[in-house]
Amino acid sequence: MVSIEMGSMKRLIHNNMTVSEQFNLMQQFRDITDQAWRVHAKTGEYENAYLKRDFIEERFGIRCTVQNTDKLYPNVGRLLEPRVVDEKKCLFYLISIQ
Numbered sequence: 001m002v003s004i005e006m007g008s009m010k011r012l013i014h015n016n017m018t019v020s021e022q023f024n025l026m027q028q029f030r031d032i033t034d035q036a037w038r039v040h041a042k043t044g045e046y047e048n049a050y051l052k053r054d055f056i057e058e059r060f061g062i063r064c065t066v067q068n069t070d071k072l073y074p075n076v077g078r079l080l081e082p083r084v085v086d087e088k089k090c091l092f093y094l095i096s097i098q
Helices: 019-040 049-059 087-096
Strands: 008-010 063-070 077-084
Touching: 019 049, 019 077, 049 063, 049 077, 049 087, 063 087
Parallel strands: none
Antiparallel strands: 008 077, 063 077
């Protein structure tokens, strides 16, 4: 996986790929981080996108933005735009997708 320098952070999924390649990598990112979050999350925390975002940054060194998907449940959302903020922590993620 190649990332492109964007200021101080690097995109995990860059624009120089086909849309299907970007989709596949994003789905792989979701699968791996969801699995790790499912193991780590306490009862009642699993659906909280903000806690999941913080966990992913702490564990994998990848920062995401949260897109809220439900007005009734403000903490429910999808994680978008993964960017590498800690390359050493991100190595764990990169190794796990190989």
